[in-house]
Amino acid sequence: MLQKFKRNFSIIAHIDHGKSTIADRLLQVTGTVSERDMKAQVLDSMDLEREKGITIKAQAVTLYYDAKDGNRYELNLIDTPGHVDFIYEVSRSLAACEGAILVVDAAQGVEAQTLANVYLALENDLEVVPVINKIDLPAADVDKVKNEIEDVIGLPADDAVLTSAKAGIGIEELLEAIIERIPAPEHQEEGPLKALIFDSHFDDYRGVITYVRVLDGCIKKGDKIKIWSTGKELEILECGVFSPVMKSTGELSSGSVGYIITGVKTIQDTQVGDTITHAKKPCAEPLQGYRPAQSMVYAGLYPISTDDYSDLRDALEKLQLNDASLSFVPETSLALGFGFRCGFLGLLHMEIIVERLRREYNIDLISTSPSVEYRVHMENGSSYTIDNPCEFPEAGSGKKAVEEPFIKGNILVPKDYVGNVMELCQEKRGVFIDMNYIDENRAMITYELPLAEIVIDFYDKLKSRTRGYASFEYEMIGYKESKLVKVDILVSGNPVDAFSFISHADHASSRGRAICEKLKEIIPRQQFEIPIQAALGAKIIARETIRAFRKNVTAKCYGGDITRKKKLLEKQKEGKKRMKQIGNVEIPQEAFVSVLKLND
Numbered sequence: 001m002l003q004k005f006k007r008n009f010s011i012i013a014h015i016d017h018g019k020s021t022i023a024d025r026l027l028q029v030t031g032t033v034s035e036r037d038m039k040a041q042v043l044d045s046m047d048l049e050r051e052k053g054i055t056i057k058a059q060a061v062t063l064y065y066d067a068k069d070g071n072r073y074e075l076n077l078i079d080t081p082g083h084v085d086f087i088y089e090v091s092r093s094l095a096a097c098e099g100a101i102l103v104v105d106a107a108q109g110v111e112a113q114t115l116a117n118v119y120l121a122l123e124n125d126l127e128v129v130p131v132i133n134k135i136d137l138p139a140a141d142v143d144k145v146k147n148e149i150e151d152v153i154g155l156p157a158d159d160a161v162l163t164s165a166k167a168g169i170g171i172e173e174l175l176e177a178i179i180e181r182i183p184a185p186e187h188q189e190e191g192p193l194k195a196l197i198f199d200s201h202f203d204d205y206r207g208v209i210t211y212v213r214v215l216d217g218c219i220k221k222g223d224k225i226k227i228w229s230t231g232k233e234l235e236i237l238e239c240g241v242f243s244p245v246m247k248s249t250g251e252l253s254s255g256s257v258g259y260i261i262t263g264v265k266t267i268q269d270t271q272v273g274d275t276i277t278h279a280k281k282p283c284a285e286p287l288q289g290y291r292p293a294q295s296m297v298y299a300g301l302y303p304i305s306t307d308d309y310s311d312l313r314d315a316l317e318k319l320q321l322n323d324a325s326l327s328f329v330p331e332t333s334l335a336l337g338f339g340f341r342c343g344f345l346g347l348l349h350m351e352i353i354v355e356r357l358r359r360e361y362n363i364d365l366i367s368t369s370p371s372v373e374y375r376v377h378m379e380n381g382s383s384y385t386i387d388n389p390c391e392f393p394e395a396g397s398g399k400k401a402v403e404e405p406f407i408k409g410n411i412l413v414p415k416d417y418v419g420n421v422m423e424l425c426q427e428k429r430g431v432f433i434d435m436n437y438i439d440e441n442r443a444m445i446t447y448e449l450p451l452a453e454i455v456i457d458f459y460d461k462l463k464s465r466t467r468g469y470a471s472f473e474y475e476m477i478g479y480k481e482s483k484l485v486k487v488d489i490l491v492s493g494n495p496v497d498a499f500s501f502i503s504h505a506d507h508a509s510s511r512g513r514a515i516c517e518k519l520k521e522i523i524p525r526q527q528f529e530i531p532i533q534a535a536l537g538a539k540i541i542a543r544e545t546i547r548a549f550r551k552n553v554t555a556k557c558y559g560g561d562i563t564r565k566k567k568l569l570e571k572q573k574e575g576k577k578r579m580k581q582i583g584n585v586e587i588p589q590e591a592f593v594s595v596l597k598l599n600d
């Protein structure tokens with residue numbers, strides 16, 4: 001197909017504004033999926049995505065549309081995730097497009113992530129087509145949203161397409177708008193091959209599937225290609241498009257989006273952002289590429305049962321096959337045994353990985369409290385980074401300063417909640433930068449905040465203190481020095497490394513106290529007294545005591561039924577499996593999780 005009949009676009013939106021529903025409708029109206037196969041949100045293929053109702057990974061799909069001008073067009077839709085954790089995936093899918101559909105909810109209007117995503121699209125020189133969705137809702141206010149798009153984003157909104165993805169209204173108009181307004185790709189159809197790798201996934205049966213966008217030239221089955229950065233030469237065993245399942249076409253021409261299979265073993269061999277060219281007749285220079293995704297949040301993952309250690313390693317390796325942003329290295333903890341230190345894009349990413357390990361791989365896990373990466377500067381001039389509280393330098397070790405990562409966060413909120421948001425940001429050690437009213441009702445508040453304060457539960461707190469009306473988006477701005485200390489938690493005098501955390505000095509006592517109180521509630525009484533303490537080095541800053549108690553499970557069984565007694569004892573043993581033995585104290589698994597939730 002000629003380039004002038006191709007259109008490559010993404011859909012960008014704030015979470016829940018209806019991006020996936022619109023994508024589903026486009027698939028349906030163009031006959032890409034039959035009525036029978038249409039299950040809601042075809043593009044959100046992972047179970048978890050469906051359940052949580054969020055898109056995580058970028059996906060591509062090719063649609064064919066017979067337009068009103070009598071021509072048949074090839075439309076390549078690249079889906080993008082909507083959550084802040086995955087903004088990196090958004091930027092790389094945008095690089096494979098000429099245009100973006102900007103979906104704004106007709107009742108909610110422009111939100112913080114709408115803005116962040118539009119700016120990314122404009123940075124990539126994309127043509128943005130505004131779409132106002134959910135016009136069927138009684139609370140829809142199209143004129144107000146049009147004004148917001150013009151005033152807040154600065155895009156003309158007169159000709160915004162009005163849709164109700166739910167009711168199937170406005171979908172044809174949207175398809176026509178895509179063809180009219182999004183420019184066709186303009187590359188050299190005959191030139192030496194130049195293609196961009198924008199994603200990849202591992203398929204159990206077929207190996208690595210690499211997603212490519214062809215710029216110049218053409219890829220054919222049997223071609224010998226070269227990966228620019230590594231110089232590795234590979235043969236194209238198969239190439240084709242997603243419609244929505246993989247369909248081999250034997251060829252991908254200039255301006256197209258599709259997949260190639262080359263027989264490489266891991267997705268690391270075809271790095272996202274790399275350039276593909278022909279081995280014999282290479283292009284003159286590579287495409288710009290991307291920075292690799294960076295882990296922001298770290299935590300230790302430990303199997304409850306030590307027998308699961310190698311299964312956990314295999315599972316992490318498998319997950320990494322599809323998710324280059326997940327990193328892990330083995331680590332050991334005195335309290336928890338053998339496990340892995342893992343790096344994630346954000347808390348949601350971490351939650352998803354932990355949940356998948358549980359569900360898909362059946363591994364019961366304990367995760368330690370999430371941490372960020374700190375930079376430690378020593379008096380002798382050396383410096384290093386740590387992502388684990390256990391590596392924090394002890395007092396007297398010659399530490400000069402510790403720096404932590406900061407973000408600039410933009411919060412869009414109705415004016416009634418401005419006070420609550422500012423209060424929350426102050427509690428989280430935020431530094432006020434700016435506040436602007438975007439209209440008479442809503443304000444955009446900007447704060448600089450330590451990332452460590454954001455990763456725990458900022459998002460949840462923000463939602464609850466604004467009744468779900470605030471939206472939030474952030475970017476990293478770099479490292480700054482802070483007064484940080486490590487707090488240890490001692491159970492019966494033994495430090496439990498999995499409970500240690502790094503905190504700002506001003507918050508150390510209150511957090512230490514809160515954890516001691518929580519552990520007192522959770523750790524069952526045992527036959528001896530258990531002191532629980534929080535300590536700053538040798539100094540105890542909080543203490544709780546669990547009094548002694550003897551739990552005699554057979555007490556209920558008077559009468560001499562020995563089998564019943566045995567059963568009860570068996571049951572007690574089962575319960576113990578879910579405990580971790582720390583010194584002479586048994587700590588239930590929930591303790592590790594609740595401490596994690598409490599860290600503020």
Ligand SMILES: Nc1nc2c(ncn2[C@@H]2O[C@H](COP(=O)(O)OP(=O)(O)OP(=O)(O)O)[C@@H](O)[C@H]2O)c(=O)[nH]1
Nearest residue numbers: 016017018019020021053054055082134164165166
């Ligand atoms: N009333 C109404 N509801 C809609 C419409 N479009 C989508 N929804 C609903 O809005 C919710 C969110 O829609 P999604 O398509 O999952 O939103 P999304 O933007 O893809 O969300 P992420 O994938 O998480 O980024 C779902 O419950 C949809 O059924 C619409 O036109 N009208």
